[in-house]
Amino acid sequence: MILPDPKPATGYDKDQLLADWRERALGFEREIGKAVIGLDRAIRRITQAIFARGHVMLEGDVGVGKTTLLRAVARGLGGAYERIEGTIDLMPNDLVYHTYLNEQGKPQIDPGPILKHGELLSVFFFNEVNRARPQVHSLLLRVMAERSLTAFNREYVFPYLQVFADRNRVEKEETFEIPSAARDRFLMELHIETPKDPELQRALMFDPRFHDVDRLIEAVRPGILPYRDIPDLARIIQTQIQASDALQRYALNLWEATRKPENYGVKLDGVDTAQLILAGASPRGMSMMLRAARVSAWLDGRTHLIPEDLQAVFVETTAHRVFFTPVYELRRGFLIGELMDGILRQVSAP
Amino acid sequence: MAPLNPADTAAQRPFLRAARGRCGGLIGLMLFLAGSALPAAPEPRIELAATRDYGYVMGDLIEHTLTVRVPESFALETGFLPRPGALDEWLDVRSADWTSERGNGDARYRIRLVYQVFKGVRGPEKARVPALPLRFTGPSTLEANAPEWEFTLMPLISPQLPDEAVAIRDALSPEPIATAPHWHRVWIYLAGSLALAGWLISQRLGWSRRARPFARAYRELKKLLHGPVSPETYRSAVKLLHRALDETAGGTLFAGQVERFCESRPAFTEIREELVGFFTLSQRLFFTAPEAPAPADYPIARLESLCRRCAAMERRVP
Amino acid sequence: MGQMMSRLRSPAWTWAILAVLWAGIAYESYALYRASRDNRLIAAPAGIEIGDSTALELIFAKAYDTARNGDRQEALRLYGTLLHRGDERFRARVRYNLGTLYLRDAAELWNAKGVLEYVRVNTLVASAKENLREALRLQPDHWNARYNLEYAYRITPPPKEKPKADFQGSKGSVFATLPSTPGGGP
Known part of the structure; x- marks a missing residue:
């Protein structure tokens, strides 16, 4: 399906378009759900990220299905897929080109993983991103922010690019914490956890279907979501989904509450809330939250945002943008969840 | 030196002439030395002030204030002041304290002495507080005496009464031990602990149960409905009900949480449908169709009755 | 400040203060009980028995009563213990x-x-x-x-003799001022 130029608002029915695409998006979710089980929430968030045109950071234990999930997503989207493993000796150039001696024994330079597919690159998966050095992080930062890269004396543009990064939270040695500026560019930070449902756990252990990852991925119908059309559709979603005054007030209150939780009566055990926050969510973060929330409303078949849309994406889009004072930063893993819950519980709407 | 001046009056001359003849030069020298070479020894100036010097009786206190002025280089030797205790057979020193200030090349001391008289007299009698020696240290040691002080002492027992007729005052009878301060403290402690216990109980029970948010919301709703009903008041009314629900739930309550809310508060189960309806209304009013006119199927009276029913549920909860 | 207030508001502190208050009440009640018992004894001092921990006012009452009944020696001894x-x-x-x-x-x-x-x-x-x-x-x-x-x-x-309080030792010679001795002395 080829979209007409979105600027003239005549010639096609936007509502019908949105409804068609919604069906496709739900179909996409169902297809992914075949390959990975027990990750419905993560699938929904990734779908939202795809249509909000945002990058996603995955975090979780080893072997919970992060890579499988992403491979399935890449297959569902179609387009070129590249992945790279973060290591301590990985350098920015390794992403851009690689040099080798060819069959004739002559040195040759080929484009690296990012450039290999040109502008058709749709999914770039950076595995174990916290093992890479800060130089690599900053390159990634530019690719994510501008969807472009300068190499071989010209600028490469990746209009369909979606970056997924994966952070291993088990090891701490030989890792480089991702700077807050880079974290802020991710739309979402998803925590992937082992399914709690004993039935699913048993299926994962005993169902032979889940033992062969390649077969699993092949079961996903390729290219359900034509990746080339998504940028245009994403723009339409953002313009078509409305936010009322009351909802804007609610969103502003949520934002304010990430900066001054004490003003909203948020109380955490053993924490002086007034001393907790070093920096609240950034304006970019809040605009990203609204983008994701609009997609959420669209996926639910609404044309107006309601508070539940914001709540659905609030934790994933905001938690990684709130920074605690050093005293509390050590207990971040526990406190951040409490704080987000507290804010959602205390900020009222309408 | 004037008499030695050669240009003197004629009347003085015969005498002068005689003196000059034998030892005029010697006298002149002596007078000169006395006048200039010997420095004048610094003399402390002492002033004594007392309230009165008559009408004292046995056991009375006499207060003396001595004001002493010495050159600044001298300091009072306070160890030399009398210590509290018996001064002589009938006079006690009860206290001796002093203050000092310096300035203009002077040191001024104010010494306050309190005596107590223990002299028994048969008729009015003159008595005397002895002179008080003071000592100052400085470039040299300086001694001075505060002047003696005389006063009149009166008897307490009439002089006409013979000794046999005097009635000795009786011994003091024992006093009951005072219980009032104990009672006082008991009441204070009791009041404090009652207040504290009351506070604790109120904390335990929680305010929500007694504050009755729906009852309050209902009162405010009534107040709101006194005026004309505009879309704005309608929204305010919905918000009032929202706040009461939030307060009852102990956090913000959204449409998706109504099920759980009713589960945790069974009293509200019977109006679950009504609550779901309310949330649908609120969503339409504030978010999905904010510009639309107030819905016809949900008049403000329905809001009012919902609030009244909630207040009733709230009362039913123990 | 806020932290202090919240710490004061914590139940542990409230209970501690409450315990102190109750201890105070118990102590004062005991003091009141003793006081009323002692006051009864003061009203009827014959029953007072002096021990190591007898209240001072009771010893006083006992001494007073003993003196009134004529046993001055015992009263003096009792008052003596209170000095x-x-x-x-x-x-x-x-x-x-x-x-x-x-x-x-x-x-x-x-x-x-x-x-x-x-x-x-x-x-x-x-x-x-x-x-x-x-x-x-x-x-x-x-x-x-x-x-x-x-x-x-x-x-x-x-x-028996006049005190020598009025004696003024201003003269140079002791002999010259001896009473009843002719001027000039031996």
Whole structure:
């Protein structure tokens, strides 16, 4: 399906378009759900990220299905897929080109993983991103922010690019914490956890279907979501989904509450809330939250945002943008969840 | 030196002439030395002030204030002041304290002495507080005496009464031990602990149960409905009900949480449908169709009755 | 500040304060019980038995009662045990009663025998004066003590010799001022 130029608002029915695409998006979710089980929430968030045109950071234990999930997503989207493993000796150039001696024994330079597919690159998966050095992080930062890269004396543009990064939270040695500026560019930070449902756990252990990852991925119908059309559709979603005054007030209150939780009566055990926050969510973060929330409303078949849309994406889009004072930063893993819950519980709407 | 001046009056001359003849030069020298070479020894100036010097009786206190002025280089030797205790057979020193200030090349001391008289007299009698020696240290040691002080002492027992007729005052009878301060403290402690216990109980029970948010919301709703009903008041009314629900739930309550809310508060189960309806209304009013006119199927009276029913549920909860 | 307030608001502190208050009530109740028991005894001092922990006022009452019943020696002994105990007002009362007790003895003796019992009267009056004077030192406005002290001075037997208080040693020679010695001396 080829979209007409979105600027003239005549010639096609936007509502019908949105409804068609919604069906496709739900179909996409169902297809992914075949390959990975027990990750419905993560699938929904990734779908939202795809249509909000945002990058996603995955975090979780080893072997919970992060890579499988992403491979399935890449297959569902179609387009070129590249992945790279973060290591301590990985350098920015390794992403851009690689040099080798060819069959004739002559040195040759080929484009690296990012450039290999040109502008058709749709999914770039950076595995174990916290093992890479800060130089690599900053390159990634530019690719994510501008969807472009300068190499071989010209600028490469990746209009369909979606970056997924994966952070291993088990090891701490030989890792480089991702700077807050880079974290802020991710739309979402998803925590992937082992399914709690004993039935699913048993299926994962005993169902032979889940033992062969390649077969699993092949079961996903390729290219359900034509990746080339998504940028245009994403723009339409953002313009078509409305936010009322009351909802804007609610969103502003949520934002304010990430900066001054004490003003909203948020109380955490053993924490002086007034001393907790070093920096609240950034304006970019809040605009990203609204983008994701609009997609959420669209996926639910609404044309107006309601508070539940914001709540659905609030934790994933905001938690990684709130920074605690050093005293509390050590207990971040526990406190951040409490704080987000507290804010959602205390900020009222309408 | 004037008499030695050669240009003197004629009347003085015969005498002068005689003196000059034998030892005029010697006298002149002596007078000169006395006048200039010997420095004048610094003399402390002492002033004594007392309230009165008559009408004292046995056991009375006499207060003396001595004001002493010495050159600044001298300091009072306070160890030399009398210590509290018996001064002589009938006079006690009860206290001796002093203050000092310096300035203009002077040191001024104010010494306050309190005596107590223990002299028994048969008729009015003159008595005397002895002179008080003071000592100052400085470039040299300086001694001075505060002047003696005389006063009149009166008897307490009439002089006409013979000794046999005097009635000795009786011994003091024992006093009951005072219980009032104990009672006082008991009441204070009791009041404090009652207040504290009351506070604790109120904390335990929680305010929500007694504050009755729906009852309050209902009162405010009534107040709101006194005026004309505009879309704005309608929204305010919905918000009032929202706040009461939030307060009852102990956090913000959204449409998706109504099920759980009713589960945790069974009293509200019977109006679950009504609550779901309310949330649908609120969503339409504030978010999905904010510009639309107030819905016809949900008049403000329905809001009012919902609030009244909630207040009733709230009362039913123990 | 806010942290302190919230710490004060915590239940542990409230319970601690409550416990202190209750302990105070218990202590005061016990004090009240003792006080009322002692007051009953003071009203009927015959039943007072002196022990190590007997309240001072009870010993006082016992001494007072003993003196009224004529056993002055025992009363003196009991008052004697109280001389350095209790607050100033109590000590003043003890000293006053003790001095008055001595004074009564002395007055009876003086009025009956006069100078004949010079030594005993003198001793008793001296004790009376010492105690009354101490009472006045402790409580200068004790008018009965003043009155009794003045009376003690009145019945002080005249000394056998004139005191040498008026002696003025201003002359250079001792011999020249010896009384009843002709001027110039030996």
